[in-house]
Amino acid sequence: MEKKEQLYEGKAKKVFATDDANLVIVDYKDDATAFNGEKKGTITGKGVINNVMSNHMFQLLEQQGVPTHFVEQLSERETLVKKVSIVPLEVIIRNISAGSFAKRFGVEEGIVFDEPTIEFSYKNDELGDPLMNAYHAIALKAATREEIETIKAMAFKVNEVMKQYFDTLNVILVDFKLEFGKTADGKIVLADEISPDTCRLWDKTTKEKLDKDRFRRDMGGVEEAYQEIMKRVMGK
Ligand code: U5P
Structure with missing residues (x-):
């Protein structure tokens, strides 16, 4: 799956287009914000943890019949998800x-x-x-x-x-x-x-x-x- 142009950058994640119009890649950052962006900082390793943990939870929920956007983890920080x-x-x-x-x-x-x-x-x-x-x-x-x-x-x-x-x-x-x-x-x-x-x-x-x-x-x-x-x- 080819990573193409950045579509969006949020407070904790970036989203990239792929060569499939229905799929995007999420890239988790270590940046942390609170109180609607008033407090800013970095939590070292957070991007990896949030990526891996979210994917674990989404797979558990899928098994229990809850549909999610999860498709496939690509790396420590990157996951392929359905475009929504x-x-x-x-x-x-x-x-x-x-x-x-x-x-x-x-x-x-x-x-x-x-x-x-x-x-x-x-x-x-x-x-x-x-x-x-x-x-x-x-x-x-x-x-x-x-x-x-x-x-x-x-x-x-x-x-x-x-x-x-x-x-x-x-x-x-x-x-x-x-x-x-x-x-x-x-x-x-x-x-x-x-x-x-x-x-x-x-x-x-x-x-x-x-x-x-x-x-x-x-x-x-x-x-x-x-x-x-x-x-x-x-x-x-
Ligand atoms: N929460 C977020 N993002 C927000 C606001 C709240 O993830 O922008 C989460 C908090 O982590 C907490 C729950 O688990 O929603 C309720 O937050 P609060 O309304 O008590 O601050």
Whole structure:
């Protein structure tokens, strides 16, 4: 598969065209940002970890019946994926209070919910990804009602698969963000990435944070946390 011109550069990834119009190559960077790009830094080795871990998660989810954009890992940092148009929604599932939920509702972190929650934010950097509900998404033509129902069902399914999987690694899946894409034939598939950048992952025994909150909150031990998750996921 030939890597052609760069189509897009985001905060953590670059996307390149290939000689197949339906496939693109994602190239993961070590660049890290938080708070809508206000905080910038580098997490050495993050690109490799996020690439390998995302591909592992996407393959696990495919086995469990969740369609994803994943095609084939090409190198440590590069993966061939289906070309999709990204649905401009960030879909966040929470099992335990943390982050913006704890702040918005004035509660402490660590409250275990009886049921997972779902929320959407509008993918728009200029506006700071504002929170939105399904009606707003339909009004803005971000997605149709049917697409939103598909996305919701897929997101809860992803949660069930991932919660069980991380439990076997002695990790609690606190919350995470998903993005979905539409293929050329209009099918909704899971896209973007699943990594310590996009999930809150706590050690089950010590409750130690093993995710990007260590970078966001200047807690130190950022690289070590990413490596620890990689070790548990890949067994190395
Ligand atoms: N999250 C992202 N990207 C964002 C915002 C949030 O991946 O731009 C993820 C966080 O890593 C966390 C979840 O797992 O979504 C909820 O974040 P927050 O709304 O509590 O900040």
